């Protein structure tokens with residue numbers, strides 16, 4: 341079930357060529373005493389790619405991000421971050437070129453938005469601190485709140501300040517650990533808008549999330565992690581890989597002899613009736629199969645309502661993989 | 671990627687801003703010094719010249735001792751909180767994701783505790799001396815203004831504070847509870863005060879040479895402390911919250 345990272349990134353110029361990968365992760369494992377946080381994780385992320393990490397609670401997403409952000413040392417395996425091999429000594433050099441927005445914003449609540457950002461701008465030893473702060477505040481639409489004390493901000497606004505903080509140093513790779521967790525739909529849409537803008541600017545982003553529609557919408561590729569890496573690929577590839585292609589046929593009344601209609605049609609490998617009364621046909625190529633199916637239905641005097649590709653969301657993919665793990669553990 | 675004073679400065683500045691708006695810190699910083707000025711001044715104003723010279727000296731010693739408890743106690747409030755407090759607030763992880771070295775973080779924390787401590791202690795000591803000069807009996811005043819006493823006071827203030835700060839930060843890096851850190855730190859801040867007490871009560875004669883010699887110990891500790899504490903600083907444990 342596990343597919344190897346295929347290196348096909350969102351940007352056509354990258355053919356998975358290793359040297360210009362922002363992240364290369366090979367057989368990385370982290371154990372806390374006897375508890376395994378994640379195991380044998382390998383993938384790579386190209387520059388300009390938005391890479392999603394999906395997985396249930398406790399899957400090891402945060403620990404993976406912390407490892408790549410040099411906050412936690414891996415138990416085994418190796419990783420290269422923006423071309424620098426991960427090691428005990430390379431921490432500061434790596435951290436200078438990436439940034440992480442952690443699960444909780446962790447702002448200094450007695451300091452203002454601008455003061456929080458100023459502190460971090462100096463921790464990155466940035467020049468033109470004022471200019472930088474103005475720019476990131478503009479990017480997250482918080483310019484008017486610059487002198488508000490962080491303790492007085494709503495959760496959504498705090499999240500945006502944390503995002504601004506992560507953008508201060510113009511990181512080559514931006515790690516976002518559940519950037520929209522606990523946000524209402526409007527605040528979530530705002531954050532998505534910001535991420536869209538970053539994506540358009542070609543910022544490399546590694547995003548962990550529980551929100552599948554978020555991953556589907558924002559990410560060029562996603563990885564499904566459940567202690568081990570279960571799948572890596574583009575959302576549409578994962579769907580295709582996991583679910584054989586189907587066409588759904590809906591008719592006004594039940595067919596008298598569906599077997600006589602569907603059996604032996606070109607490109608049709610099998611069929612079954614769904615609980616809703618429609619017919620789901622297993623096909624090799626939907627475009628090639630559909631016309632023949634329509635003709636056969638007409639010939640059988642059926643009242644056709646629709647012949648359509650049945651759609652699987654990333655959620656179906658996710659549940660398929662994660663349920664499989666739950667069953668395996670029983 | 672060497673040691674950066676810019677990053678140290680960022681931590682110091684942020685801490686000082688935070689203290690100013692933290693009611694607990696402001697109250698402690700203003701209330702403690704009041705206690706520590708009222709007590710010794712009362713000690714000295716109630717001295718009767720008919721006392722034996724030994725009791726007289728004890729009173730003087732006690733009064734000056736109060737002045738040295740201040741630099742031990744004030745920073746312990748700040749330093750005990752320094753690491754474990756940020757960890758509990760959840761602000762430690764973002765800081766550690768920046769290129770900061772543990773040494774820079776710790777030196778920043780130490781300076782941020784030292785600066786207000788020195789300011790408060792010296793101001794209080796100045797007020798104390800002023801009060802003595804203006805209102806106390808000339809015999810008391812001349813005993814206080816004795817050169818050795820003043821020197822011990824001025825020299826030991828930063829040393830006692832330094833000891834208190836570094837033990838506090840060390841405890842703060844290794845405990846997982848703010849209150850435990852605070853209690854341990856107050857205890858740990860007392861030994862140098864004890865040493866000074868021996869001198870003030872003339873159990874040890876406070877000669878200049880001895881004072882300098884005694885100062886050498888804490889000085890060495892203060893100078894080495896940041897390396898020792900940096901070695902105790904376990905980024906992974908602090909971030910993942912694994913209770914060790």
Ligand SMILES: Nc1ncnc2c1ncn2[C@@H]1O[C@H](COP(=O)(O)OP(=O)(O)OP(=O)(O)O)[C@@H](O)[C@H]1O
Nearest residue numbers: 372375377396397398399400401402403910911912
């Ligand atoms: N310090 C630690 N000591 C022991 N186990 C730990 C520690 N930190 C994390 N773990 C374990 O490692 C596993 C992965 O945790 P992690 O926080 O990375 O998961 P996650 O995918 O981010 O989960 P969530 O979706 O809830 O944020 C969990 O089983 C967790 O209990």
Ligand SMILES: [Mg+2]
Nearest residue numbers: 401402403443
């Ligand atoms: Mg997590």
